[in-house]
Amino acid sequence: MVRREREARSMRELAAKMRERLDTLARAYSKRLKAIAGYAELSRTERLDAARAALGMVVDYVDSGDDAAFLQSIQDLVDTRMKQGWSAESLLQALSALEETVRPSVTTIKAAKLLWPAFSKAHGVVATGALRTLREGEQRFRQMVEAAGDIL
Numbered sequence: 001m002v003r004r005e006r007e008a009r010s011m012r013e014l015a016a017k018m019r020e021r022l023d024t025l026a027r028a029y030s031k032r033l034k035a036i037a038g039y040a041e042l043s044r045t046e047r048l049d050a051a052r053a054a055l056g057m058v059v060d061y062v063d064s065g066d067d068a069a070f071l072q073s074i075q076d077l078v079d080t081r082m083k084q085g086w087s088a089e090s091l092l093q094a095l096s097a098l099e100e101t102v103r104p105s106v107t108t109i110k111a112a113k114l115l116w117p118a119f120s121k122a123h124g125v126v127a128t129g130a131l132r133t134l135r136e137g138e139q140r141f142r143q144m145v146e147a148a149g150d151i152l
Contacts, residue, residue, distance in 0.1 A: 007110055008065065014111055015063035018102070022059070025101055026051040032097035038086040039094060054098050062111070067118045074122045078129035088130030095122055 018025065029051040033039035039047055054077075061070035074095075081091055099119050106112050 010108065010110055011062050011065055011114060014105065014108075015059050018055070018059045018062065018105055021105070022052065022055060025055050025105075029055060029098060029101040032101060033094060036090050036093045036097065038081065038084075038090040054094075055101070058098065058102055058115075061118060062114065065114065067121065070118055071121055071125055074125045075129060078126050082129055082133040088126060088133075091126045091130070092123065095119070095126060 026048055030044075030048045033042075033047050033051060039050065042050065057070055057073045061067060078091055082088070102115065106115055
């Protein structure tokens with residue numbers, strides 16, 4: 001029990017350090033996002049806000065250790081961006097850029113064991129969201145073709 005408490009305290013300390021550096025991390029992440037389709041079209045302020053929000057999700061996850069909320073936030077973001085017409089490739093690139101941005105903060109094995117599996121799951125969430133969006137588009141297309149066949 002003492003070990004778990006130490007690990008939890010260590011993660012809360014990492015989260016606090018990341019919060020202190022949030023503006024610096026957000027600028028670095030925003031700079032990476034500028035090279036990614038979808039994000040490149042955002043204004044500087046919008047891109048920086050998106051960077052802060054994504055980093056905030058990571059910090060909250062590190063603080064809580066509960067990946068369910070982190071993965072749900074990723075899912076919500078994927079759903080929103082895909083409905084806006086963003087590509088899955090852009091979202092995966094943004095997720096990889098987020099990993100690259102936080103990597104220097106991950107200096108312990110405990111932190112790595114916490115973060116990297118969650119990022120791996122997040123990649124799966126993005127891929128699943130993309131497949132779902134493709135299936136929905138295919139279904140709409142089929143319905144249109146069927147409706148057009150009735151008219152012809």
